[in-house]
Amino acid sequence: MKPVANPARTHRAFTIVELLTVMSIIVVLIGLLVPALNKVRQYATGVRQMAQLQSIAVGIELFSNEFSGYPDSGALDSDGAAYCGAMKLSEAIMGRDLLGVHSNSAFRRSGLDSTGSLQLYPPNPSASNLSARKGPYLQAENANAYRLESIYGSNVGSFLPSVFVLCDVFERNMASGQKTGMPILYYKANTANNLHDPNVASSMTATDSRGNIYNYYDNQALIALGKPWESSGAGQTPHNLADPLRFYRNTRSEKIITTARPYRPDSYILISAGPDGEYGTADDICNFSWKYRE
Template sequence: MRVKRRGFTLVELLTVIAIIALLLSLALPALNEARMKAREVGDKASLRTINDAIENFAAEMGHYPNSRRNGVLYPFSGDPTAILDTAAWPPDQGAHVLFESLVGLDRIGYQKDHFYYVRDDGKPMTWDYNLGRPVVTERRSPFVKLESVNVGTMEKAHPASTNFQGNVNNNPVFMDTLDVSQPRPILYYKARTSRHLLDQIYDYGDNAAITDDINRDTGDPYHERFFNKPAGFYEYIWDPKTGVDPSSGVASFGNPSARPYNADTFILINAGRDHEYGTTDDITNF
């Protein structure tokens, strides 16, 4: 005698599907949070790697990499004999100069005769037509291994931007990994140790084209220190142990005695989860 097996009813099937959906709705946020935590750990490690590479650069070269915007950094292409017109392009930012200094535009190492340290007149370096790149002088091995960091361009970070054209859009920068589709550049600022005031030791303008373009204006400067304006940047890098008014005992980044973090070295800033520079989730070296 055959025993008839009873199948699932529609109600039972829908109940099972609902339970699975509920379990997934509970599990997915936890999985996403775990994934984001892992990326944050990786980004902190990458920032330490870049920080150590900068220190190694300084130990070998006698100074930290520049972060000043001294003209445009030209890629190894185009007419090697022409004076390039830079009027239509914003200058490379501190983030660009850092990559060029630690790795080289061609990714085979820093060289002395590049535009930020030697030439500032817009003329390319002596060109080697056989190799298809400038003649190398005093080439140094890369100070950081590319497999230990994330590298990209402003075109990937903000494809809709109108601020980035030509080389500033295409030249490489170190980037975070917290937003896979639109990663943010790692900002780099070198301290000007001959200066003494907070807003002179570090220059907001070193990465202003990046921060002005990416950060949004909340209209509420009292809750988040976005880098849309210089004041937000200087408050962000201010060391609150300094700037105490002797008469009131109140510390302020506007006091003449205020000093930034890392006043003698450099600052690195990863935008963090919210992809905005100057907020509490940033990853920094201070």
């Protein structure tokens, strides 16, 4: 007589159709979750960027308390040498060597004092030199300070390749081979002026804003270096903020409607290029309410 099979010991396997159905459901769920996770990641990075701008703002206020005013942001130093707003911001917050800004700083590209006789940021600074420093107002590990050559490689135009700038948190592989963010742009308000007029941009210079509170030239030479992850030459596309009209449209306050006024007309503005690394696009993050206007 044949033995009777015990139903409890019978193992039923999944069919191919069942396996494919389960796998399809998993793929659909992943497709739904990945965009949501990317949005969460982008939001978290944006929060980090806002926190960095806030930390820089605290550093600027500490500098202002020590030196009775915000650091200059002009495109040139007192010698007429290229030393732009982003670089002066880094010196004010961190010093030229990340050991603090010297109390006799004249914000000269050479690092000399106002008399042109004393090097304020020598190699291996002495104890007396360090005692004359203020700050740094951010920890070096958290300042995102990079030398210009670490971002742009050898393509630094008329700037010194060794000068530091403060970079945003949106890191990418740059022309130098290093992974950094883009420089934070810094513009100081000229409170003696009262205009915010893009129509005078064509007649403005690095030293004459034609009555405008902000001078877009302050970082124009840095913006003109282009996008350091792209190949240099004819194929490289410029930043949108290279257009002065875009600068003035996007920094205009919506609160004041009787006349054109910029955001923060009595202090300064900070601009991060945002996740796409391009200045003057909708994802830029600033210390004011950036309203992207074509």
